[in-house]
Amino acid sequence: MAVLELHIYGPAFNLPSIDARCLATIALIQSNLASDDWCLVPSSDPVINAFRELPALKDGALWVTGFRNIASYLKVYGDWQNATAELSEQQAADSEAYLSFLESRGIPLLDLSLYVSSDNYTTCTRSALAEITPWPQSWTIPQQLRDDARKRSEHLGLSGLDVDAIREKELKQENEGIAAQIPKSLRRPKQTVTALLGSTAEQTRFRLEAVTADFFEPLEELLGEKKYFLSDEMTALDCLVLGILAQMQIADLPQPWLKHALEKKYPKLSVWTKENTEKHFGPATNLRHRPLAERSWTKLAFDVFNSITDSIPINIAGAQVRKHSTETKSTKNRADYEQKHMFHVKACRQQSLMREIVVSILSSAGLVGTLLYVGVLSLPQKKPPPTRRNFGEAGALLGLR
């Protein structure tokens, strides 16, 4: 059997990956496969697969992406000792509920802490991302991840952490009207009530406390006195909890509200995380890395082309939506994953074909335009109408006109 490759966002903050779901997937595979059967590839570029998502598991030609999908694929994949099969009905229900809970409450909290909070993003996350992403994706990926994080966490109503956006708005107001006439060096900084109250992080503290309590309390209740969250065995749920909590305990953030909340108010969770982070991601564990291949210049040119054209919004209606088939199956097999992969490969190819067509039309139009403007090409001009022969007065006399 081929060695499985797990593609992830690269290492940061003393953890093997900067992304919580990638961490969770590492823990999941690590605790279920022998270390010879798989290796880590810190590719940090979601474009490598048709789903445009990381973590991604590569099994031969087949890609499976996302934590949940990989977890269910591993059940299909050969001789894996499936821990979730031994769960009781109640445990399976809890597992489902808490997986959704972690995804809908935990991930947005991390988004707030690492991406939306301007202090944390500019001092830590951005530089960490710049280190792991290859050029030229390092221009686009950090910003895109931040935009995605903003979108995922906007419903929490804590955009106040995003000081950049607020400052931009203030600056815009400042540069309009009469204030714009005064030179910048002479302007007195406006003392607003919010400025007097302290930094934005302080103002949002109350809301933050409510949101973090909403997330940590159900988790601590579920853990109780057990070794793991569901039983004494490690399950997929524990992996996701570990991935998320490990990221929440990152040290050295300028705005460490998440770490403080976890350590001060939920010591049991904090201890559990520390122990298991050490066990799964600590220096003692030897994760087998496959180094990234040197990029040829053709691949580099292709990457540059992609990062430029990616911003062209081309959406073939429905291309991204895979329909539901009416037949229902209770268990999935490998063919299902292959079918799904094929569909998205096709959709992806269609989209890139469309993009290439648009780009080539635009560039050829530009080229022709330039040539016309410079004068190398010229439009075929109308011939001047043939001047009639004029026989003069004599002709008129003879009726020849």
Add this chain to the structure above:
Amino acid sequence: MHESYTSKTNGHPREQDMNTTDGATQTKRSVTTPRIQKSWFELPAPIRQLFDTFPLITYDENLLPQRTSIPRTQTTLHIFTPGDQANRTRLSPNPACLRWQAYLLINKLPFSIVSANNHASPSGALPFILPATKSRRDPQPQAISSAKIQRWAITQGAKEEVLDVRSDAYMALIDQNIRNAWLYNLYLQDENFEAVAKKLYIRSASSNSLVQMSLAYQLRAAAKDELLRTRTFIDAPEIYDLAEAAFRSLSTLLADEKFFTKTESPGLFDVALFAYTHPLLDLASSGDGQDLEWRDKSLLQILMRHEKLVEHRERVLKQCLDG
């Protein structure tokens, strides 16, 4: 006209006036010659003249709609309901609205229903409540948005319920898995969109086919955006698998109890689930003459496999209609 022109350009062509013998004809000529365009961005004269004629008519302000003669002394819940004759027990087909309508009904709070749409809401989303005032003269109270309805209802005598921590986690199944499946089922499934969503949300909003088309596009784009918020692609089998898992887990959580509260009366968690299961099962067959019916019954069939939840919906429905 000539007079006014010279007075306007007073001082400017003075030198010319003095030098030429017939200054009058000189200025006259400059009137008729077209003004030289000063910058590229200036509109050409004919277009400027065209826009100068607008607005042709300015209408008076609209009067307040006469039919909103709802007694202000009664609490009104503004929700989406098809048809005008709104009855408080006529349940809304929109899950967000139905959740709070059912919540008020099971708590037996007095209120009346007003049919509204998103544009009517101060927050841009339905439902919202306008609390009753003591007398007709009182200033209009602040509208209560859906996030604050529960707190308001408790001040009005609804029983206070504290969700235990575990059902807080299970709530994620409803808000995440089931909601996503519902969005896909209603908006992105073409047949269902034609058969149900168009009739519910689009035909009722406008009779103009162009407006209908743009509304349909907006609705579907919004649903797609919402689904793409947490994923990079939309994969219907995956969405339905998650919904199936959610129904299974909820069914396990309910076990043999009547309601999730484990008492004789339903609570907030019950209505949250009911808000999705009721519209799904209600449109299973076109019974009530509205010929609304799911064409693609995949999601409905997934729900039907969990009998406990189907029975649970019946029980909550009975409580609502009694309320």
